[in-house]
Amino acid sequence: MLVCIFLVSAATASAQETPGGFSAQGTAVAQLSIGGMAVNIGAQIGLFSRGQQFRVDVSNLSAPGTNPMVNALLQQFMPQGSFTVVLDRAAKTTTLWSTDKHLYYVNSITASGGTSGSQTPASVAMGVLFDAQVGTVMQILKSVKDYSIYEMSTRLSGRGTANGHPVTIIQYDIRTQKRGGPLSTMSGNVDLADDEDGLPVRLTSAMQGKNIKGSVRLDFRQLSAAAPDPSSFAVPAGYTQTKDPAQILSMPALTSPTPH
Numbered sequence: 001m002l003v004c005i006f007l008v009s010a011a012t013a014s015a016q017e018t019p020g021g022f023s024a025q026g027t028a029v030a031q032l033s034i035g036g037m038a039v040n041i042g043a044q045i046g047l048f049s050r051g052q053q054f055r056v057d058v059s060n061l062s063a064p065g066t067n068p069m070v071n072a073l074l075q076q077f078m079p080q081g082s083f084t085v086v087l088d089r090a091a092k093t094t095t096l097w098s099t100d101k102h103l104y105y106v107n108s109i110t111a112s113g114g115t116s117g118s119q120t121p122a123s124v125a126m127g128v129l130f131d132a133q134v135g136t137v138m139q140i141l142k143s144v145k146d147y148s149i150y151e152m153s154t155r156l157s158g159r160g161t162a163n164g165h166p167v168t169i170i171q172y173d174i175r176t177q178k179r180g181g182p183l184s185t186m187s188g189n190v191d192l193a194d195d196e197d198g199l200p201v202r203l204t205s206a207m208q209g210k211n212i213k214g215s216v217r218l219d220f221r222q223l224s225a226a227a228p229d230p231s232s233f234a235v236p237a238g239y240t241q242t243k244d245p246a247q248i249l250s251m252p253a254l255t256s257p258t259p260h
Contacts, residue, residue: 020227021050022199024220025057026163032214039063045218052089053233058082079249086233097235098248104235105245149177157189162202163221165193182210197225 025046032039046057059082081100088095097104144150157169174186188205192198203218242248 023048023224023228025222026220028218030216032212035211048228048232050227054087055233056085081250083248095235096245096248097239101248102239103242103248104239105242105248146178147176148179149175151175162191163219165195165201167191167193167201184209193223196223199223199225
């Protein structure tokens with residue numbers, strides 16, 4: 001959700017000031033309680049946009065301070081090493097690659113936004129992730145009909161400094177409840193850099209749902225409203241294509257078994 005807020009805020013700033021795009025690099029830290037288990041997750045994050053292309057870099061993903069038993073379980077299912085995901089709306093593809101293993105995986109997106117091909121869990125997940133992050137206002141409005149409660153409010157909180165940038169601080173509150181489901185809440189701040197065309201430089205969130213509660217924080221210490229070079233969205237030279245994204249993420253096999 002925080003990445004979603006960042007992209008919506010950044011897209012608004014880019015549309016108003018710099019149509020080319022933006023880049024941001026920093027850290028993400030989550031302190032969560034999932035089903036009563038305390039989980040801490042941290043990572044280095046990079047976000048980049050140029051036109052209809054979006055890129056997310058994740059590295060140094062870890063679970064510091066987490067209970068050793070929980071940490072051992074997380075290590076079996078968390079992606080290992082560094083990886084990059086690129087959405088190209090014009091080409092209708094999502095691409096995943098590993099700088100550690102020099103492997104890449106490509107998945108096509110249909111005109112309706114769904115995925116084509118075998119629709120492995122990984123490819124479906126990537127499609128849903130990016131569709132949620134860069135979905136249009138109309139898509140969001142259509143989804144509201146499935147809720148009994150859908151409330152969102154924002155207000156100007158003041159001005160200050162964050163990560164070396166003068167910022168305007170926006171507070172937000174979100175309450176949602178699907179019909180027959182539990183109430184979920186999220187609230188926090190978005191600090192917009194006044195010297196970088198209003199790009200978000202810090203995002204905080206406190207959330208609570210049926211089986212999860214906790215906080216998430218994103219801090220961007222490198223921020224630019226200039227569009228990245230087009231080569232930033234291309235698979236690096238010399239990489240080998242794979243049909244199974246699990247090979248890139250070092251996770252249990254994500255492809256469906258072949259029927260006999």
